Amino acid sequence: MFARLGKHCALVSFLLLLAAGPMSYLLFDPVKTRASVPAPDFSWEDLRRGEYASDGEEYLRESSSLVRVLRSVYSLPLLRAGLLESPLVRFGSEPWLFYRPGTRVADPAALIRLRSRRLNMFSALKLELEKRGIELVVLLVPDKSRVYADLCYGREGMPRLKAGLYNLILSELRQAGVRVVDPLADFREARRREPAKQLYYPGDTHWTPAGMRVAAADLVQELESGGIPLGGEPGESILADKQLLQRSPDLVDMLGLDPSWLAEYRQAQEGLRMLGVSAGPNSRVGIALAGGSFSERGFAAAIAEACGEPVDDRGVLPGQGPMAGLRETLYLLRQERLRPRLLVWEFVERSYLESKFWLRGPAELGLR
Amino acid sequence: MNFTSEIFVFAFLPIFLLGYWLSPPRLRNPVLALGSYVFYAWWRVDFACLLLLSSSLIYVAGRGIAGEGEARRRAWLLLVLGANLGLLAYFKYVDLLIETIESLSAQALDWEGALLPLGISFYTFQGISYCVDVYRRQVEPARSYLDCICYLAMFPQLVAGPIVRFGSIRAQLIARxxxxxxxxxxxxxxxxxxxxxxxxxxxxxxxxxxxxAQSAPGLIDAWIGVLAFALQIYFDFSGYTDMALGLGLLLGFRLPENFNSPYLAASIGEFWRRWHMSLSSWLKDYLYIPLGGNRGSRLMTCRNIAITMLLGGLWHGASWTFLLWGGLHGALLICERLAGGPALYARLPQPVSILITFFLLSVAWVIFRADDLESLVGMYAGMFGCAGLGSLPLLEQRAGFAWAALLVGYVVVFLLPRSAEVIRIPSLVIPLFIVLLFLLSLGQLASTSYSPFLYYRF
Known part of the structure; x- marks a missing residue:
C-alpha cells in the first residue's frame, strides 16, 4: 500500500510541477519588463526557419517568474555555501567573478598552430585599409582577469601560459606592422592610484566608464605621439555623459542568478554617450570604431571625449565575436558609406583563445 | 523542442497532456498528431512539412504495397525506399560528399550546405521498417492516414527514438x-x-x-575525458529514451525499451544486444539478414558484419569518424566471432570480461566523439602517454558536481538496476527520491543554459 502511495505521490508532484508553468503565468504578473531578452518580432520567414520559435522560447524563459525563482532558489544557497560552480565563471575574491574560458590558455597547441593565419589576417587587413588611405589602430583590451589578477587567481597566481598571452598578442600585431595601443600599464596605474574606482564591473566581463576613459586616453596619447592629427572636425568640444544601461551583469546571468536577489551585484550598469556633437549630416567623421560589446557601452563616446572629434560607431556589433564589427566596417568602406582616416579596432584579449575566429585566416574578414 | 527545456516542461507538456486526457478516445489520435507536429514545427516549420510529405508517401506506398500483384508491390516498395533513402542521403550526407570532393580536388565548390532535419534518421528508418514489414506481410498497413501520421510523428520518440516497429504499436494506435x-x-x-x-x-x-577540445591532452586528462564521455553518452541517450518511454506511458503507449545495462555486457556482441536495441534489431532485420546474415561461409558472415556495422556507424553521423567507429566495432565483432564467439570470454571471470569490453568500448567512443581525424589522433596520443601527463587542467577546475557525476554515474551503471526496473520496485522512498531528483534537475535546468541532446545530430 505504501509503495502505491509513493507512486501516486510522485505522479501528483510531477503534475503539480508541470502545472506550475502555466499557473505562474496566469496567477502572477510575468516579469516582462525585467526580462533581459526582448520579445521577438514576428515574420513568416523567421517562423519558417524556427528563429521566431527559438527567440520566443528564450523570451518566455527569461520573462517567467517561475524560471527566475527556480534559478535563484537553486543557485543562491550553493553560492552562499561556496559550492556553486560553473564552466563559464571563475569565482575570485568576493564578490569578483571572472569569465573562466578567458582565465587560462586551454589549448596552447592551437594557439601556436594558428599563428600564421592570424599574422596573415592582420597583414591583409592593414593592406586593405592602407589602399584606402586609412590608418589601422588596434586597441588591445586586457581581460578583466589580467587587470584584477590578484582578485582572480589569488595566491596561485596567473598560469604561466596565460601570463605570456598578452605579450604574444602585442608582438604578433607589431610583427604584422599594425599600430597597437597597450593600455595595461595605465589600467594598473589607475587601480593603484584610486583603488576604490572600479575599471571593470565585479559581476560582469565588461569595463566601466572609468575603464573606457583610461583606454581612450591611452589611445589618444598613442596617436598623438605617433604624429596622427586629432580633433579636426567639428571644432567644438565633445563631452561624454554617463547613461544607465538596461542590462544585468553577464557573469551573474551565466551563473543563473537573478542579480536583484544579490546585494553585491545590485549595481547599475553604466555606459557613456556622446554629447556636444555638432557635426552635420554631411560631415566626414574621421575616426571609425569597430568592435563588440566593450565598444557598445559607449567607447566611441570615450574616444570622442578624449580627442575632441566625433567617432563613427556603425562598426560596433555586440555579441557576435571580434570580427563581426570589423566585417561590417569593411562592408561600409567598400560601399563608400564610411570614409574615415583612422580605424580603431577594439580587440579583446580573450578572443585570441577562441580558435574558431582564426581558422580561416584573412577569409574570415572576406580578405585575400 | 527539447524535452529538457522550460518551454517543453512548463508549457507544451502540461497544455498537451490536459488537452489529450480531456479528449474523448476517438479524438486522441488527432490531438496526438497535432501536438506532435507543433512539437516538431517549433524547431522548423519547413522541416515539419518535409516530415508530413515523407509520412504521406509512406502511407500511400503502404497501401500500394499491401495490395495485389507482386510486381506492383515491389515497385511501390522500391519507390518508397528510394525516396526515403534519397531524402536521408541528401540531407545527411551531401555535405560530407561535397567536403570530400573539395578536399580531394583542392577546389571550393559553390555549396552552402544542407541543414539536417531533426530525427530524420529515426523517422526514415521507422518508415522503411513499416513498408518492408507490410511488403513481407508481417503486418497490416495502417488503417488510416491519421494512424500512419501518429506512428511516424509521435513526439515522444520522434527525434531520438526508440525506432518503433509498426507491428508493436498498431493495436495501441487503435485502442489504448x-x-x-x-x-x-x-x-x-x-x-x-x-x-x-x-x-x-x-x-x-x-x-x-x-x-x-584540446589538440593534445595529457595522459590523465585524456582518460578522464574518455571515461566521462563513455558515461555522458550513455546517460544522455538512455535519459532521452527513459523520457520517451515515460511520455509514451502518460499517453497510454508502451514503447519498446532501448537499453539493457549495456556496460554490463561481457562482449562487444552482447553490448550491441543491450545498447540502442531498437537500432541493433533494425540493422539485423533489414540489413544483416537480407545480406545473408550468418547463413553463408565464415567469410561471407564477416563481410555482412562489416557492411552492417559500417553503415550503422555512418547512420550516426555524416563524418568519416563515424564510419571509422562503425568499422572498429565491426572489426571487434568479427574478431570475437573468429576467436570463438561467447566461448572466448567464457574462460575469463565475468567481471574481467566486462572490464575488457568496457575498455574496448571506451577506446572506440573516442572515434565517435572526436570532431575530426586530427583531434582523434591527438586524443589517442594522449591516452597512450605520448603527450606526457599533461598540465591536468581538469583538476584545476572547480567542478565538484562533475566529479560527483562521474562517481555516481559509474555506481549507477555498474551496480544499480535500470530505470524500467527501478519504477517497479515496491517502495515509498524511491518515488519520493525521484521527485527530489526531478526538482534538483529543474533547478539546474533553470540555472544553466540550453544544452541539446547529443543524439539530435543523428
Missing amino acids: RVDLESLSGGAMLFMIGFSKKLLLADNLALLADPVF
Missing part, C-alpha cells in the same frame, strides 16, 4: 488504456530520464568537453 498505474510509472520514468540528462550527462560534459 491510460490508468493510474501507467500514469505514475510514466511520470517516474520521465523524471528519471530528465535527471539522468540534467544531473549526470550535462555535468559529465563539463569533464569531457574541455578534454576533447
Whole structure:
C-alpha cells in the first residue's frame, strides 16, 4: 500500500510541477519588463526557419517568474555555501567573478598552430585599409582577469601560459606592422592610484566608464605621439555623459542568478554617450570604431571625449565575436558609406583563445 | 523542442497532456498528431512539412504495397525506399560528399550546405521498417492516414527514438488504456530520464568537453575525458529514451525499451544486444539478414558484419569518424566471432570480461566523439602517454558536481538496476527520491543554459 502511495505521490508532484508553468503565468504578473531578452518580432520567414520559435522560447524563459525563482532558489544557497560552480565563471575574491574560458590558455597547441593565419589576417587587413588611405589602430583590451589578477587567481597566481598571452598578442600585431595601443600599464596605474574606482564591473566581463576613459586616453596619447592629427572636425568640444544601461551583469546571468536577489551585484550598469556633437549630416567623421560589446557601452563616446572629434560607431556589433564589427566596417568602406582616416579596432584579449575566429585566416574578414 | 527545456516542461507538456486526457478516445489520435507536429514545427516549420510529405508517401506506398500483384508491390516498395533513402542521403550526407570532393580536388565548390532535419534518421528508418514489414506481410498497413501520421510523428520518440516497429504499436494506435498505474510509472520514468540528462550527462560534459577540445591532452586528462564521455553518452541517450518511454506511458503507449545495462555486457556482441536495441534489431532485420546474415561461409558472415556495422556507424553521423567507429566495432565483432564467439570470454571471470569490453568500448567512443581525424589522433596520443601527463587542467577546475557525476554515474551503471526496473520496485522512498531528483534537475535546468541532446545530430 505504501509503495502505491509513493507512486501516486510522485505522479501528483510531477503534475503539480508541470502545472506550475502555466499557473505562474496566469496567477502572477510575468516579469516582462525585467526580462533581459526582448520579445521577438514576428515574420513568416523567421517562423519558417524556427528563429521566431527559438527567440520566443528564450523570451518566455527569461520573462517567467517561475524560471527566475527556480534559478535563484537553486543557485543562491550553493553560492552562499561556496559550492556553486560553473564552466563559464571563475569565482575570485568576493564578490569578483571572472569569465573562466578567458582565465587560462586551454589549448596552447592551437594557439601556436594558428599563428600564421592570424599574422596573415592582420597583414591583409592593414593592406586593405592602407589602399584606402586609412590608418589601422588596434586597441588591445586586457581581460578583466589580467587587470584584477590578484582578485582572480589569488595566491596561485596567473598560469604561466596565460601570463605570456598578452605579450604574444602585442608582438604578433607589431610583427604584422599594425599600430597597437597597450593600455595595461595605465589600467594598473589607475587601480593603484584610486583603488576604490572600479575599471571593470565585479559581476560582469565588461569595463566601466572609468575603464573606457583610461583606454581612450591611452589611445589618444598613442596617436598623438605617433604624429596622427586629432580633433579636426567639428571644432567644438565633445563631452561624454554617463547613461544607465538596461542590462544585468553577464557573469551573474551565466551563473543563473537573478542579480536583484544579490546585494553585491545590485549595481547599475553604466555606459557613456556622446554629447556636444555638432557635426552635420554631411560631415566626414574621421575616426571609425569597430568592435563588440566593450565598444557598445559607449567607447566611441570615450574616444570622442578624449580627442575632441566625433567617432563613427556603425562598426560596433555586440555579441557576435571580434570580427563581426570589423566585417561590417569593411562592408561600409567598400560601399563608400564610411570614409574615415583612422580605424580603431577594439580587440579583446580573450578572443585570441577562441580558435574558431582564426581558422580561416584573412577569409574570415572576406580578405585575400 | 527539447524535452529538457522550460518551454517543453512548463508549457507544451502540461497544455498537451490536459488537452489529450480531456479528449474523448476517438479524438486522441488527432490531438496526438497535432501536438506532435507543433512539437516538431517549433524547431522548423519547413522541416515539419518535409516530415508530413515523407509520412504521406509512406502511407500511400503502404497501401500500394499491401495490395495485389507482386510486381506492383515491389515497385511501390522500391519507390518508397528510394525516396526515403534519397531524402536521408541528401540531407545527411551531401555535405560530407561535397567536403570530400573539395578536399580531394583542392577546389571550393559553390555549396552552402544542407541543414539536417531533426530525427530524420529515426523517422526514415521507422518508415522503411513499416513498408518492408507490410511488403513481407508481417503486418497490416495502417488503417488510416491519421494512424500512419501518429506512428511516424509521435513526439515522444520522434527525434531520438526508440525506432518503433509498426507491428508493436498498431493495436495501441487503435485502442489504448491510460490508468493510474501507467500514469505514475510514466511520470517516474520521465523524471528519471530528465535527471539522468540534467544531473549526470550535462555535468559529465563539463569533464569531457574541455578534454576533447584540446589538440593534445595529457595522459590523465585524456582518460578522464574518455571515461566521462563513455558515461555522458550513455546517460544522455538512455535519459532521452527513459523520457520517451515515460511520455509514451502518460499517453497510454508502451514503447519498446532501448537499453539493457549495456556496460554490463561481457562482449562487444552482447553490448550491441543491450545498447540502442531498437537500432541493433533494425540493422539485423533489414540489413544483416537480407545480406545473408550468418547463413553463408565464415567469410561471407564477416563481410555482412562489416557492411552492417559500417553503415550503422555512418547512420550516426555524416563524418568519416563515424564510419571509422562503425568499422572498429565491426572489426571487434568479427574478431570475437573468429576467436570463438561467447566461448572466448567464457574462460575469463565475468567481471574481467566486462572490464575488457568496457575498455574496448571506451577506446572506440573516442572515434565517435572526436570532431575530426586530427583531434582523434591527438586524443589517442594522449591516452597512450605520448603527450606526457599533461598540465591536468581538469583538476584545476572547480567542478565538484562533475566529479560527483562521474562517481555516481559509474555506481549507477555498474551496480544499480535500470530505470524500467527501478519504477517497479515496491517502495515509498524511491518515488519520493525521484521527485527530489526531478526538482534538483529543474533547478539546474533553470540555472544553466540550453544544452541539446547529443543524439539530435543523428
